Amino acid sequence: DTGVSQDPRHKITKRGQNVTFRCDPISEHNRLYWYRQTLGQGPEFLTYFQNEAQLEKSRLLSDRFSAERPKGSFSTLEIQRTEQGDSAMYLCASSVERAGEAFFGQGTRLTVV
């Protein structure tokens, strides 16, 4: 599969624990996005990378959230001290140019208990 890959697909964690998700974009795509989707809602933008540079962050991205893309390829999203309100689907997307189509991964479903 040459699409956007996310790992893990599902994560259940206890409140207060840290979690980290990984996204592998389509290989030639230099733009990478993280979105969060809660049940019955559209995806909400979290952050954007162009190569390894994090160029845009949403107000939704509190100081408990951090994202990296160290070599301009895969990206990680870490949530520290998880809260029940963090339960959602975390979607990664990539594109080859700003005006190009964004391709989404299957997402990581996080459940905080």
Next chain:
Amino acid sequence: GENVEQHPSTLSVQEGDSAVIKCTYSDSASNYFPWYKQELGKRPQLIIDIRSNVGEKKDQRIAVTLNKTAKHFSLHITETQPEDSAVYFCAARSAGRRALTFGSGTRLQVQP
């Protein structure tokens, strides 16, 4: 920032009928408007998009129209089929930004 409103939230049609989903946006600087289809448990997939220099775009049974003056755009699906059943999201992107702002989605059910 950008705000996108989408209606209706649910839509049920008979197979073969047409379906129309409407979205409005707030930022007059928005210039890119994609539509995504998301089946249960699957990733959102782009089905059609339109840019602000075009008023209408068609791809087989799917068409999108854009009215920049009124700041609204619509998705039209003709000759609906049961496999069209899914949640559809509209989105908008402002010039100079990278983020898409999504609507809240429309659950389309095509009754066979």
